[in-house]
Amino acid sequence: xxxxxxxxxxxxxxxxxxxxxxxxxxxxxxxxxxxxxxxxxxxxxxxxxxxxxxxxxxxxxxxxxxxxxxxxxxxxxxxxxxxxxxxxxxxxxxxxxxxxxxxxxxxxxxxxxxxxxxxxxxxxxxxxxxxxxxxxxxxxxxxxxxxxxxxxxxxxxxxxxxxxxxxxxxxxxxxxxxxxxxxxxxxxxxxxxxxxxxxxxxxxxxxxxxxxxxxxxxxxxxxxxxxxxxxxxxxxxxxxxxxxxxxxxxxxxxxxxxxxxxxxxxxxxxxxxxxxxxxxxxxxx
Numbered sequence: 101x102x103x104x105x106x107x108x109x110x111x112x113x114x115x116x117x118x119x120x121x122x123x124x125x126x127x128x129x130x131x132x133x134x135x136x137x138x139x140x141x142x143x144x145x146x147x148x149x150x151x152x153x154x155x156x157x158x159x160x161x162x163x164x165x166x167x168x169x170x171x172x173x174x175x176x177x178x179x180x181x182x183x184x185x186x187x188x189x190x191x192x193x194x195x196x197x198x199x200x201x202x203x204x205x206x207x208x209x210x211x212x213x214x215x216x217x218x219x220x221x222x223x224x225x226x227x228x229x230x231x232x233x234x235x236x237x238x239x240x241x242x243x244x245x246x247x248x249x250x251x252x253x254x255x256x257x258x259x260x261x262x263x264x265x266x267x268x269x270x271x272x273x274x275x276x277x278x279x280x281x282x283x284x285x286x287x288x289x290x291x292x293x294x295x296x297x298x299x300x301x302x303x304x305x306x307x308x309x310x311x312x313x314x315x316x317x318x319x320x321x322x323x324x325x326x327x328x329x330x331x332x333x334x335x336x337x338x339x340x341x342x343x344x345x346x347x348x349x350x351x352x353x354x355x356x357x358x359x360x361x362x363x364x365x366x367x368x369x370x371x372x373x374x375x376x377x378x379x380x381x382x383x384x385x
Contacts, residue, residue, distance in 0.1 A: 118226040119362045120219070121233050122155075122251040123287075126267025128238035130259045131289045134328055136235035137165045141337040142348075142355040144195035148230040148363070151188065153198040153222070155247065156237040157210040160200025166191050167335035173199035178209035178218050184225035196229075215243035219250035230363060239267075240274050249279040253362055255287045255319055260300050269307060276314055287354075288321035297321040320357060322350045 123139075125132045133156075140152040154160035154174060163170060168189050177187040177198060188196040209218070226232050234251070236244040248254045254275065258268035268286075275282045286304060291297045297320075305315045325347035331338040339348050 118223045118229065119231050120222060120247075120251040120253075121231060121358065121362065122236060122244075122248050122254045123233065123257060124236045124244060124248060124254055124271060125238050125257040125264075126240075126269070126271040127264055130238075130257050130264055131322075131328070132238065132257050133161055133165060133235050134332060135257060135287070135289060135322065136233055137162060138328075138331075138338050138351050139355060139358070140195060140231075140233050141192065141339060142351040143231060143233075143359065144192060145339065146352075146355060146359070147194065148359065149194050149228060151196050151198060151222075151226060151229045151232045152191075153218075153232060153234045154200035155218070155234045155244070156200055157243075158200075158237065160235070160237075162197060162235060163189075163199040163201070165332060165335060166197055168197060168199060170199050170201055173201045174218070175201065175209040177221065178214045180217075184221065210243060212242050212246055215246040219247050223250075231358075240271060245275060245278050248275055249282055252283065253358075254282060254284045256284055256316060257287050257289055258300075258304075259290045260288065260292075260296055265300065265304060269304065272308060272316060273312060276312060280314075284316040285319040286316050287319045290324045291321040292324055294321075320350075320354055322354065323347050 123132055123136045133154075136152060140150045144150045152162060154162035157174065160174075163173075168191065170189055172182060173187055173189075176182040177184060184198070188198050191197050222232050234247060236247070256268055256272055258264045272284055275284060286301060288297050288300055291300075301318050305318075308315045323346050325338070325342075325345060327338050327342035327345045327347055331341040334341055338345070338351070342348060
């Protein structure tokens with residue numbers, strides 16, 4: 101069943117296909133944007149060409165984490181005023197950002213039709229990237245659900261708190277009721293150790309299996325880390341602030357697992373043409 105039509109899912113594996121990975125959460129405050137930023141940086145450092153999309157149209161803050169200033173971004177891309185190549189901002193080698201700015205009304209970008217166009221155009225114009233990672237607003241919304249249905253993988257983030265677990269379950273239930281074939285995987289954040297991660301995972305999967313008859317896969321967990329707070333304050337990736345920390349090793353393991361799952365047939369560096377790819381031509385007509 102798919103109640104939100106408009107985006108056709110394609111599970112084709114080839115070297116030129118754009119891979120979309122959405123990061124969502126049932127509630128705010130679970131570290132979703134910080135995780136998206138550092139995961140993208142880790143993947144880029146390993147040689148993957150990565151685009152990080154701030155899909156939180158109203159209150160996006162990826163540009164703050166990256167210390168980027170821009171008067172344009174996903175809104176202009178969504179309504180066709182800018183092509184992807186024109187709208188992105190380079191951040192580091194292999195790493196571009198499509199920011200969400202606070203200038204003007206959300207307009208088309210915040211609607212279901214806008215979400216459909218964003219997903220389609222990322223597929224069409226984003227072939228120069230190995231991975232496109234989308235950081236969504238917290239909670240349930242129709243635009244985010246549309247893009248989740250179009251994504252190859254959805255990482256559902258939660259922390260070891262009862263409210264976060266309940267809200268994440270609600271999000272998973274809604275996504276599955278909307279589109280039963282949507283691909284979801286749990287990602288735990290701020291975990292004290294393997295034992296806590298295993299406990300939360302087992303409880304979540306048991307409830308999902310009992311009441312939904314379906315369970316998400318498990319992508320892993322990220323440790324509680326003061327280094328992340330320090331990196332946010334400095335507006336730098338955590339690998340720059342604390343390169344030898346456990347959280348950096350966690351991000352490396354997560355990035356490798358994500359690449360193994362989504363890019364099995366694509367070696368690093370396959371897609372080298374981003375700004376001069378034919379698909380990045382201006383689509384304004």
